[in-house]
Amino acid sequence: MSEFVYLFRIGAAAQREAMGTPEHAQQSMRVWRDWMGELEAKGHLKNPGQPLEPTGKTVRGKQKAVTDGPYVEVKDLVAGFTIIEARDLAQAVDLAKGCPILDGQGSVEVRPIMKSAM
Secondary structure, three states: OEEEEEEEEEOHHHHHHHHOOHHHHHHHHHHHHHHHHHHHHOOOEEEOOOEOOOOEEEEEOOOOEEEEEOOOOOOOEEEEEEEEEEOOHHHHHHHHOOOHHHHHOOEEEEEEOOOOOO
16 A cells, blocks of 8 residues: 545635535544544545645745745635545545545645655
8 A cells, every 4th residue: 555645625615615614624624534533444644634724935946945825826726735645546446536625616636655774
């Protein structure tokens, strides 16, 4: 089994719509808990991760220049992450198809986690 990270991406407007009212937020959280529970029950959930704030900073280059985020050119913000375990990339992608963010115009970036010798 290998580890994969799911990076959840969604536009600001779609995220506001999903969480806009207390009822929407509660329903959205219930669907996410159900999906995470299913991943856990089947032995795929390694780390449920956390949602991320839409703001941040980037440190870049030798000059260590600091810029604010999110950035104008970014259509979809990284809203959070989860680490799962799957047989291979194909299975990780298949498991991602159940993610609730897909119902709200979001996307799931599936990335293998490199094994490090550290």
